[in-house]
Amino acid sequence: MMGRIKIVVLVVSLFLGTWVVPHNAQLSYNYYKASCPNAEGIVRRELLRISLLDSTAPAAFLRLLFHDCQVQGCDASILLDVHGPGTDSEMKSYRNFAIRKREAVEQIKSALEAECPGKVSCADIIAMAARESVSLSGGPRIGIPLGRKDVRTCSHQRADSYLPSPSISVDGFLQTFVSKGMSLEESVAILGAHTLGVGHCLNIVDRLYNPAPTDRMNIAFRARLRLKCPTRIPLDNITFVSNDLTPGIFDNQYFVRLLAGKGLFHIDANIAADSRTLPIIRNFAADQNYFFRVFSTAFVKLSLTNVLSPPRGEVRRQCSHVN
Ligand code: HEM
Numbered sequence: 001m002m003g004r005i006k007i008v009v010l011v012v013s014l015f016l017g018t019w020v021v022p023h024n025a026q027l028s029y030n031y032y033k034a035s036c037p038n039a040e041g042i043v044r045r046e047l048l049r050i051s052l053l054d055s056t057a058p059a060a061f062l063r064l065l066f067h068d069c070q071v072q073g074c075d076a077s078i079l080l081d082v083h084g085p086g087t088d089s090e091m092k093s094y095r096n097f098a099i100r101k102r103e104a105v106e107q108i109k110s111a112l113e114a115e116c117p118g119k120v121s122c123a124d125i126i127a128m129a130a131r132e133s134v135s136l137s138g139g140p141r142i143g144i145p146l147g148r149k150d151v152r153t154c155s156h157q158r159a160d161s162y163l164p165s166p167s168i169s170v171d172g173f174l175q176t177f178v179s180k181g182m183s184l185e186e187s188v189a190i191l192g193a194h195t196l197g198v199g200h201c202l203n204i205v206d207r208l209y210n211p212a213p214t215d216r217m218n219i220a221f222r223a224r225l226r227l228k229c230p231t232r233i234p235l236d237n238i239t240f241v242s243n244d245l246t247p248g249i250f251d252n253q254y255f256v257r258l259l260a261g262k263g264l265f266h267i268d269a270n271i272a273a274d275s276r277t278l279p280i281i282r283n284f285a286a287d288q289n290y291f292f293r294v295f296s297t298a299f300v301k302l303s304l305t306n307v308l309s310p311p312r313g314e315v316r317r318q319c320s321h322v323n
């Protein structure tokens with residue numbers, strides 16, 4: 001019975017997955033076949049090189065995709081460094097605290113420019129780098145449509161208002177992802193990205209020293225986190241803790257730990273305490289392949305948020321500046 005429900009959910013989400021694409025008719029799975037046939041191979045090679053030098057890079061690339069797509073759309077707005085009216089770097093937003101590897105995207109871009117100048121957009125590079133980061137870390141291999149164009153504007157106020165706070169409510173969280181065409185399952189699955197990477201004390205101390213009465217963080221876990229983040233106002237902005245016990249491996253441990261009261265951020269704990277999302281967390285914790293399948297369709301939808309197609313947008317020559 002359970003198996004049948006899962007199959008139905010999968011079929012429905014696969015159907016939605018193919019349904020989303022025609023809205024962005026100019027994207028396709030073999031977009032660079034003629035203009036840059038080796039584009040995906042180059043991104044994979046560069047990502048591997050970058051990750052061998054810094055094993056925490058895949059986590060940073062995955063978060064970068066979310067923070068790009070969440071503000072205006074998946075348009076590489078987060079990479080713009082230009083300043084002035086209407087072009088205010090999103091990195092000025094406090095919500096982009098600890099965003100990393102923007103310069104590494106520029107390195108991948110240089111490698112692509114050397115092979116096929118002016119063809120591959122920075123928005124597609126962010127999406128491909130995030131996709132490769134998931135599979136390189138042991139997660140699913142995900143096919144994504146390509147052909148996103150780069151935007152010419154950015155605004156740090158927009159980043160402030162669209163990037164979610166770690167203490168967002170479950171309703172706010174669901175709204176964020178359902179508006180991207182995700183199902184309830186997919187919304188929970190995409191947060192499984194928190195199987196990778198770290199959180200800084202700045203984003204955790206609230207839960208450690210000022211917990212809501214309903215906050216059911218595991219007591220031993222809270223004690224351990226307090227040792228790492230010993231003051232209510234962090235003494236520095238460098239100290240961090242792992243998102244889960246295997247921060248370099250893309251697995252379903254995030255969900256296993258949520259059930260044990262060991263989620264790091266408010267939102268992680270909130271979805272484990274909500275009757276709508278808890279059963280889904282249980283399913284993902286029990287069946288990693290099921291998590292991988294739902295994460296894959298959710299990832300494609302995230303990567304298709306408000307994408308630009310000609311005549312809108314451009315292919316930047318340099319990711320940090322408009323042409
Ligand atoms: C409501 C939604 C979300 C909230 C509130 C949220 C919040 C956060 C916070 C506060 C951090 C810690 C940053 C730090 O202190 O260094 C973080 C890290 C991270 N987030 Fe999320 N997140 C959300 C959704 C997502 C999504 C959709 C993805 C990817 C698909 C994602 C991927 C990551 C990754 C990989 C990290 C680790 C980054 C690193 O190690 O540098 N998050 N998130």
Ligand SMILES: *[C@@H]1O[C@H](CO)[C@@H](O)[C@H](O)[C@H]1NC(C)=O
Nearest residue numbers: 093094097202234235236237
């Ligand atoms: C850490 O970063 C936050 C947000 O950007 C800032 O408000 C705070 O002053 C910083 N703290 C330290 C100790 O640098």
